[in-house]
Amino acid sequence: MPIRYLGEPDIDHLARGTTLLGSGGGGQTDTAARLLRRSLAGGRIELLSSDDVPGGHVVPVGIVGAVSAFTERLPSGGEWAPVLATIMDRTGISPAGLIAIEAGGVNGIVVFVAAVELGLPVIDADLQGRALPRLDQMSVAAVGEPLTPLAIGDAGGRLLMLDSLSPQAAERIVRSALTEFGGWAAIALRPLPVELLDRLTILGSFSRALHLGARHAAWTLSADPREAAASLGARILVTGRVIEVVRHRAAAGFGRGSVIIRAGRDGTLVRLEMENEYLLALIDGEPVASTPDILCVLDRTSGLPISCDTVRGGAEVVALHLPGPPFWWRPEAVDIVAPRAFGLDIDPIPLRGAT
Amino acid sequence: MTDAPPTLRELIGHPHLAATPLSGDDDLDRSVTGITLIDPADTGLVQAGEIAVCPVIPAGYLSSWRLDATIRRLYDQRAAALAVPLEGPGGETLLDGSRRLARHLHLPILGISGAPLRWAGTAAAFVHSPAVDAADHLRRAHRALTPRLLSPQDVARALTGILDRPVAVLGPDGTPITVSFELPSGFDPHAPVAQILTTDGHTTVAVPVPGTPSGTADLWMAAALGPAPSAWARAVRDVLQFATLAVQRWQATRRVVLERDARLRAGLFGDLLEGRLDSGGTAHQRAAEIGWRLDGWHVAFHIAALGQVDLLGHTDAVAAAIAAEQIDVTVVERGDGWSAWTTSRAEPDEDISRDLLASLQRIRRRLAGRFDCAIGVGRGHPDTGGLTRSLAEAWDAARLARGRPQTGRLVHIDRLGLAQLLVAWASTETFAPTATRLLAPLESQPGDLVATLSTYLDAGGSAADTAAILGVHRNTVAARLHRIEELLTVDLNNPDDRLALHLACRVTLDRNTGY
Numbered sequence: 125m126p127i128r129y130l131g132e133p134d135i136d137h138l139a140r141g142t143t144l145l146g147s148g149g150g151g152q153t154d155t156a157a158r159l160l161r162r163s164l165a166g167g168r169i170e171l172l173s174s175d176d177v178p179g180g181h182v183v184p185v186g187i188v189g190a191v192s193a194f195t196e197r198l199p200s201g202g203e204w205a206p207v208l209a210t211i212m213d214r215t216g217i218s219p220a221g222l223i224a225i226e227a228g229g230v231n232g233i234v235v236f237v238a239a240v241e242l243g244l245p246v247i248d249a250d251l252q253g254r255a256l257p258r259l260d261q262m263s264v265a266a267v268g269e270p271l272t273p274l275a276i277g278d279a280g281g282r283l284l285m286l287d288s289l290s291p292q293a294a295e296r297i298v299r300s301a302l303t304e305f306g307g308w309a310a311i312a313l314r315p316l317p318v319e320l321l322d323r324l325t326i327l328g329s330f331s332r333a334l335h336l337g338a339r340h341a342a343w344t345l346s347a348d349p350r351e352a353a354a355s356l357g358a359r360i361l362v363t364g365r366v367i368e369v370v371r372h373r374a375a376a377g378f379g380r381g382s383v384i385i386r387a388g389r390d391g392t393l394v395r396l397e398m399e400n401e402y403l404l405a406l407i408d409g410e411p412v413a414s415t416p417d418i419l420c421v422l423d424r425t426s427g428l429p430i431s432c433d434t435v436r437g438g439a440e441v442v443a444l445h446l447p448g449p450p451f452w453w454r455p456e457a458v459d460i461v462a463p464r465a466f467g468l469d470i471d472p473i474p475l476r477g478a479t
Numbered sequence: 480m481t482d483a484p485p486t487l488r489e490l491i492g493h494p495h496l497a498a499t500p501l502s503g504d505d506d507l508d509r510s511v512t513g514i515t516l517i518d519p520a521d522t523g524l525v526q527a528g529e530i531a532v533c534p535v536i537p538a539g540y541l542s543s544w545r546l547d548a549t550i551r552r553l554y555d556q557r558a559a560a561l562a563v564p565l566e567g568p569g570g571e572t573l574l575d576g577s578r579r580l581a582r583h584l585h586l587p588i589l590g591i592s593g594a595p596l597r598w599a600g601t602a603a604a605f606v607h608s609p610a611v612d613a614a615d616h617l618r619r620a621h622r623a624l625t626p627r628l629l630s631p632q633d634v635a636r637a638l639t640g641i642l643d644r645p646v647a648v649l650g651p652d653g654t655p656i657t658v659s660f661e662l663p664s665g666f667d668p669h670a671p672v673a674q675i676l677t678t679d680g681h682t683t684v685a686v687p688v689p690g691t692p693s694g695t696a697d698l699w700m701a702a703a704l705g706p707a708p709s710a711w712a713r714a715v716r717d718v719l720q721f722a723t724l725a726v727q728r729w730q731a732t733r734r735v736v737l738e739r740d741a742r743l744r745a746g747l748f749g750d751l752l753e754g755r756l757d758s759g760g761t762a763h764q765r766a767a768e769i770g771w772r773l774d775g776w777h778v779a780f781h782i783a784a785l786g787q788v789d790l791l792g793h794t795d796a797v798a799a800a801i802a803a804e805q806i807d808v809t810v811v812e813r814g815d816g817w818s819a820w821t822t823s824r825a826e827p828d829e830d831i832s833r834d835l836l837a838s839l840q841r842i843r844r845r846l847a848g849r850f851d852c853a854i855g856v857g858r859g860h861p862d863t864g865g866l867t868r869s870l871a872e873a874w875d876a877a878r879l880a881r882g883r884p885q886t887g888r889l890v891h892i893d894r895l896g897l898a899q900l901l902v903a904w905a906s907t908e909t910f911a912p913t914a915t916r917l918l919a920p921l922e923s924q925p926g927d928l929v930a931t932l933s934t935y936l937d938a939g940g941s942a943a944d945t946a947a948i949l950g951v952h953r954n955t956v957a958a959r960l961h962r963i964e965e966l967l968t969v970d971l972n973n974p975d976d977r978l979a980l981h982l983a984c985r986v987t988l989d990r991n992t993g994y
Contacts, residue, residue: 367575367576367579368576370542370574370576372539372542382542382543382544382574382576384574384575384576384579386579393547393576393580393583395544395547395576395580404544406544406547406548406551408554408580408583408584409547409548409549409550409551409552409554409580409584410548410551411544411548468544469520469545470548
């Protein structure tokens with residue numbers, strides 16, 4: 125198989141695709157895309173399938189923290205070298221490539237920024253297959269493997285390394301440490317053996333993102349939304365106007381919220397429950413789709429995705445339901461990303477017709 | 480008796496089942512067949528037509544997607560409505576989106592402000608056995624109305640509390656007596672039976688208080704229920720009917736008191752009219768004891784009831800009608816009506832008497848719903864003797880007023896000429912028939928002999944003037960006068976005969992022209 129590269133012409137599709145996989149979360153990708161464009165400076169990054177890598181280990185990298193903070197204080201270069209060095213030092217492993225911790229949103233782009241910085245190829249796989257808010261929601265954790273040793277750090281030399289901690293403990297410690305890093309930090313996790321990637325990771329995430337991005341780029345003003353949705357492999361939940369957005373400020377965890385969309389045609393009411401991502405959809409009170417499947421809200425005319433942070437009353441939108449990564453539908457994995465993992469007391473709802 | 484089940488709108492019209500429709504006013508006209516308690520997270524069975532009551536809700540439930548899911552489930556089960564506490568534990572209320580969903584699916588949401596379990600129990604009891612609820616209200620009415628004597632207004636107040644709806648006492652024609660209360664247009668005051676009237680979904684119950692044996696209503700008790708289940712309306716009817724017993728009891732007791740007082744007053748009043756209430760005498764003292772004011776300037780008036788009227792039964796109403804005009808008077812039953820007088824330190828002037836006349840005209844209108852009456856007013860005179868005189872004048876003026884619809888059956892003695900007064904005296908039952916008899920022989924004769932005689936006497940005995948006034952020849956007048964003398968066997972040159980004939984003519988002609 126010929127080696128694939130990701131170059132500047134692919135960035136637009138990459139940004140669109142990772143945004144869709146964000147399910148309304150994962151952060152605004154436009155800034156990250158500009159950053160990547162500048163980092164590449166006309167160059168390109170190898171995007172390897174797991175089969176292309178003969179052996180050895182790959183290191184999961186990305187950022188953790190508030191994406192808004194990331195946008196305000198962009199990487200200045202040199203964020204990933206210290207955390208990668210820490211992991212290499214700790215494990216004695218020299219990586220054959222990088223793997224994204226999260227393909228949805230900003231992290232789907234940041235992995236390439238890190239690859240430029242570190243001079244390593246990127247594997248066409250990730251640990252989430254979409255956007256998810258927590259470290260313990262990594263595929264590696266779902267199959268019972270440790271995330272540690274992990275390291276977070278920044279270009280200024282601040283560094284935190286954790287080892288022999290459960291994913292939940294790592295999540296708690298990292299989350300509470302982030303303020304000391306200015307809201308976000310570069311992260312590197314325990315290296316993964318290449319031969320186990322098909323068990324530990326979600327393969328083909330970037331192929332999917334680039335495919336979605338290409339189809340999405342073809343979404344024109346005059347296109348029939350149904351055909352456009354079908355080309356994305358999605359189904360339309362509703363086409364209508366956002367009539368109410370409620371954000372509940374939770375005492376703990378991330379803020380929850382609800383978006384209510386009224387169908388223009390027959391007054392059908394669609395309610396989306398959201399945290400960092402859109403998590404659950406109800407049509408006229410009947411639950412019809414939920415995490416781990418992907419829910420997107422797009423501007424009805426431009427087709428541009430509208431994130432949970434920016435959705436506002438009055439917007440004319442199309443809400444889409446995309447199948448989530450099959451990995452998360454595995455019985456041993458599904459509980460980690462099911463609605464109950466987000467405090468929504470309901471079983472996950474498989475896509476109709478799916479098994 | 481089995482009923483159609485109440486509608487949602489009627490059910491929440493019951494005072495114990497008040498609830499706020501949170502999803503708008505539509506879709507409330509569906510039947511309710513039962514009440515079921517549900518758990519917010521439960522997916523249990525609710526029968527079609529039942530109200531699903533969610534008595535306990537977790538914090539955040541009202542604004543959560545769970546509520547939407549519950550609405551959907553109840554819609555699928557064809558429930559009548561969802562009832563939830565009006566506010567959640569944190570004081571949160573429904574999202575607009577949930578209200579819209581309820582409207583979209585036509586599944587009303589009721590907000591209950593009190594204890595939801597209690598509401599559910601009461602609602603279930605009412606839907607399944609309304610007779611229990613009715614019996615409970617009757618029992619409470621019985622407890623409130625039996626221990627002591629209550630005036631009709633107090634009965635209405637007590638029932639307002641028990642029924643939690645406005646209850647009023649109304650006059651025989653349905654006009655409210657104290658508080659404002661509007662009966663619907665369908666109300667028929669001439670049908671003395673309990674009436675349950677529903678107009679535009681609002682129910683009013685009116686029950687007559689039986690009065691005279693002829694079956695007409697003395698008073699009405701009425702309750703405005705708003706939207707109400709028919710079983711509740713019938714329960715209210717039963718409560719009101721029970722309350723009429725209390726009103727009748729009050730009326731009977733009051734009547735005994737009035738009659739006792741009336742006897743005392745009648746005796747004193749007889750003394751007063753005959754001038755026996757000299758100051759210092761025992762009668763004078765007793766009059767003072769019952770509050771009669773005998774010193775100062777008095778203006779008396781007499782209200783004469785026209786037709787057959789039970790005077791004692793209306794004394795309270797007359798006193799109330801006078802009191803409503805802010806006139807401070809003493810009222811006494813007298814003959815065909817009531818005499819009353821006002822007393823002031825100074826001699827009443829023209830303004831005061833004009834005000835009094837205007838007030839009396841209003842009093843007459845006020846009493847018109849009960850009976851028609853004529854009112855006569857005497858002049859102002861000082862002290863006990865003056866009172867006797869003013870009362871006599873008022874009595875005479877009232878007699879005149881009876882025949883004077885053009886003055887509104889209200890006559891002030893001041894406005895009368897002495898001649899009219901004389902005629903008025905002559906118009907008494909003793910003289911008038913005699914006068915008619917005296918002139919009777921002229922009635923059947925050709926030529927207008929009574930008019931000719933009357934004109935002749937009015938013209939001072941001048942046949943020429945009479946001929947001019949009547950437009951006939953003076954010989955005709957002379958011939959008629961001659962015939963009159965023959966028919967009546969009188970001598971028109973005799974002053975006594977002339978006087979008698981003149982009075983008789985005046986009385987007869989006045990009667991014929993409607994005086």
